[in-house]
Amino acid sequence: MSDEEGERDAEDATAAERDRDADLDPERYYDEFGEGEWERLDRDPVTRMEFENTTDYLAEYLPEAEARAAEAARDDAADADPVRVLDAGGAAGRYACWLAERGYDVTLVDLSAAQVELAREKAAERGVAERVTAERGDVRDLRFADDAFDAVCCLGGPLSHVVDDDERATAMAELRRVAVPGAPVFVSVIGRFAMLRDILKFTLDDSHGLLAPVAADGDYTAERVAQLADGEGWAECHGFRADEFERELEAAGFVVEKLVGLENVAARMKRELADADDEAVESVREVVRMLREDRTAADCSEHMLAVCRVE
Template sequence: MTSHVTGADLRQAAIWHGLRTVLPGSAAGVPAWSVAPTATAIPPIIVDAGGGSGGFAVPLAVEGYLVIVVDPSPDALAALRRRADERGVADRVTAEQGDLADLTGIVGAETADLLLCHSVLDVVDDPEAALAGALRVLRPGGVLSLVVAGRAATVLARALAGRFEQAQAVLTGQGAGAPRTPAGFTTAEIVALVNAAGADVVDVHGVRVFADLVPGARVDSDPFTAQRLLRLELAAAALEPFRDLAAQLHVLARRRAAGTAREAGAAGFP
């Protein structure tokens, strides 16, 4: 890797690496459970729930995909439109105001080939119901890309900040039934939630295993340090226990057809 690595690269590298395994035409190779290329010339449709100003949507549109971004913030959607226009992909990006509960009404049922749901379940009161509803926009066999906060990293962050009582509450699971924002998910919890919502988990990897622990000044002062850290992030993302210590967990899953029995996931996921 010879190009300059930015802080955003380090924060999002594992997510993009996972997405590359499910996007048609990916250099990483496309597994059997990936987004299936359509029989016509119409590109696959991607829905980005909570996609904000287009950090994922615009690069995907540049690659030729059609992307619908649904976000509650009008300011974020305005920034998305500007960014898409600047990159010459305004015709491939649709901006719609709404939240996760509005998704099917805005996009339509069984419309999307790929659903991005990044850092959204962390801020809803009922993640189980929210995810089950969101999955309705996926065609049967469509792929879910889900990013949630990791429980272990939340405990560590609270402890390192000196908030020991909060760290212990998260560690012991106190306050169960409260919004998920303070706690995050364990790998087992998010796998069970996705399976129950109607999708089969095929991969889970960590996001920002080390990036948040390395001083920013060290990374910014030496591009080679950033490149080495990026390689380390990708190498550790799927390995236990490092995956489970990551700031976020990235889940890839495939929506089951109605009435279809749940399949065993790949890589040992139940």
């Protein structure tokens, strides 16, 4: 092989490596995912359980937007401040629209420009565009003043896509900084056991080399996929254990009031429940609700939710 051919092969290998990394980069991944993230939470009974269980806790712990509006009306305060909610990493706006439909003023930020544009479109389609502001932003560097929001949401796993421990600590500190004292903060992340089950169920032949390192520290990275699998996968992410998740939140200054397993026994049962009759699905839904605050349920879930307060 000539020196020129060797250099060309090396350049090709570097380009291929860069392409694999880009495919696993969260920003590019969600740019290419399109409406998939909006559709994900209504795609099957299990993903609907994730959404329903999350909104149950939002409804229970959020300040009441309607009550504040009614109080302002009684006091003839036409310019009374609405309840301000940050939806950090809000993607296509499924939660932002739900909140806006209930009277909250929502600011959505997401790293993906494509998801931000979709969020604007979805808010307009649902008639809540005046209550939803969507802009590109990074949870590690929120461009808002201290104490800017009455409540903060970071739902569906955005913090899991911040794989570096120090950067994730910075992101958690940012969520705390922009929330008023005493505000509720809702954070959901991807569970480590669910990541391992995905490898076992869908890509075992090509990705079994990832099992031990992901089990050990929860990090699913482009570098590992390139070295230990076939170079293809989903967006880089960190899978949490329940104790670890709670520990990181407390280190950031949050008081964790609830830790919830959003899918628990129904995790990774999408196909089975999609084929089940309505009565059977409802039985599963009831059991998931029954068990969702069991600590083991959090570790078993695809997503675990922490309901926190700012100290």
